Amino acid sequence: MIRLGKIYSSLNRLEKINRLTKTKFLILILLMFVATVISIFLGAVNVQVETILKIFLTQIPLLGGYFHFSIKPSSYEIVTILREPTIIAALFIGATLGVGGAVIQSIFRNPITEPYIIGISSGATLGVVLVLAFGISLFGLYTESIFAFIFAMAIVSIVFMVSVRSGKISGLFLLLVGIALSYFVSAIVAFFLFSNIKLQNEAFFWLLGSIGLMTTPELIITIPIMTIAMILTFMYYRELNALQMGDEYARSVGVNVNFSKGAFLMLTAISVSAAVSISGLIGFVGLIIPHISRLLFGGSNKFVIPSSAIIGATFLLICNDIARNIAKPEILPIGIVTGLLGVPIFIILMMKISKGAYEA
């Protein structure tokens, strides 16, 4: 059960953070804010600053009804239907993938793991490919997303059930089962793709990820899931820190290791599956963003979790801006941009500021 005291003590601990750390966080938040504002103005059609500000005013909850401006319907639709949902999606999906990566790397105590490794990506892909292959339209427009979520969770659950041995979750065993089962599911996906050329084209964009055409209903369902998962993860960052020390030590300081591991894995599986279900497979973010956070703030999840969320959100937003604007009017799959932009940034950061942290 979530206790208010837990939230209070989490916030209370934040007061003890030193000035340099606070400054770094402020800069990151400022960067995210600037990136968000710039993103609103970017697009195939040029919308005036004044028009955008008017639209914002009309959107203020409760007060929006008091503002009456003459706004061109096309401008209103561009901002509220095309740009805003995409920007919000980029922020939340980026944050979720960043936090998911930090959690998975902490639980497995392995810096080269990411959320997809526990079967989320292969499961979601199978769901989407089945929808495409059999023309399933059970849930209308949202059939692909719902199938992606259900299959991602199903594969994660199988990985989880197989990995629980004698009532304990072995991290290495779970990792190996996750990788093995992902290969197995990918083989099924490959079989479907091999047998239908048309399917390859349709699945191609999903496999590279895209948030260019996001709808409000998709966000209304997934954003609460992603938000709650991130808040819960942050509230329990101390358990996550202890798990980084290994099961034996975590247990000695009082962590209920099996319960905590299971809860963190499920939170990550649900939130990342929700993100993937609406965006497709956006690679790289979950793997690399936590490292950038650790290089900036050290390894404690007190800082890694919130900073992974902010950096992940900002990074995906910038990638999305590039994907939408670099080859106008075409929109590039965002997975191409995350790889092309993120890898060089990451390598430069590693070389500049890692200070031997990866020597061991």
Next chain:
Amino acid sequence: MKLEIRNISFSHPGGKFSLKDISFTVQKGIIFGIGGENGSGKSSLLKVLFKHYQHNDGSVLIDGIDISKLKQREIARIIAYVPQETPLPMNMKVRDILEIAAYSAENEGGSIEYAEALCGITEYEDRDFSSLSGGEKRIVMFAAAIVQNSDIILMDEPTTFLDVEKRMRVLSIIHKLKEKGKTLIGVFHEIDILNEHCDSIILLKNGKSLICGNPKEILNEDVLSAAFNVTFKRYETPFGTRFEPVKPLDHK
């Protein structure tokens, strides 16, 4: 707090018995040593004491309360643990490690500065934990156990692989903690430490208790030979009795 171990047996899942019918009592405020050759069950015994391993039979009682009835967090408030192999978390600073140890402490993080001062590590609390030497890491783990603020501290080979200075520092910390009323239970390979620094010891052989009691009374060449498969020579020095290993028993 008095710790009673009654007829404990433990086996790894699907494996043979690591511990069989072990019983002993550890009084409050003493240094209790566990000795024996490699694979005799010393580390397994420590891990049973904080419920990392679930024993198959018997009971572990703390002031009469069975630990199997306690939650992990409740056990951590009574028992801290200094591991044999130092964990290597990603990019964590020394202070982060100490904060982890405060997880179940009642006065959360309040004793971090005290633990750092007691162990002499105040100057490197902002250093990356992975950049410390093996000995420094061991001392940090002691500081972590102090932060945990438990009455009983378990130590798995706390002096192994340390240079002379670090070994002396660790022993000094152990004695300081004893003076503060803590009960220390440690696995030691060094006969000198079992003999000179421990108030009471148990020697294990193939997972069974060989002998238990005051080392000054129970340790002799025959007992040590039986425990370690090595012949020992006893000699007296101005600092007390010493036992020197001579040769393995099966050595031709």
